[in-house]
Amino acid sequence: MPFKIISSQCTGCSACEPLCPNVAISEKAGTFFIEAKKCTECLGYFDEPQCVAVCPVENTCVVDTTLPRYQGPA
Template sequence: MPFKIIASQCTSCSACEPLCPNVAISEKRGNFVIEAAKCSECVGHFDEPQCAAACPVDNTCVVDRALPRYQAPV
């Protein structure tokens, strides 16, 4: 499941954007968003999702349970 950013909690600090190994995070209308198709949950890059680790607001970068879990290519 890719991550998503809860817009109402995003402070637009940009801490997450440069840390994303897949360049899946961008700014849209003053808030940051994660492009689900690019999000790999940092699998193969880091032990934990960098957006969630860097975000200063708890529970702002969260798993998007509406979408399927990321499957690493074999």
């Protein structure tokens, strides 16, 4: 499942954006969001999702349970 950013909790600090290996994180109106189609949960790059690891606000970068888990390249 890709991750999502809870916009009401995002402080706009931008710590997550440069660390995303898939360039899935963007800013809009002062808060950041994750493009689900690009999010691979950092599989193959890092042991843990980098957005979760660097976000200063706990439980702001969370798994989007409404979408299927990343399956890797076909």
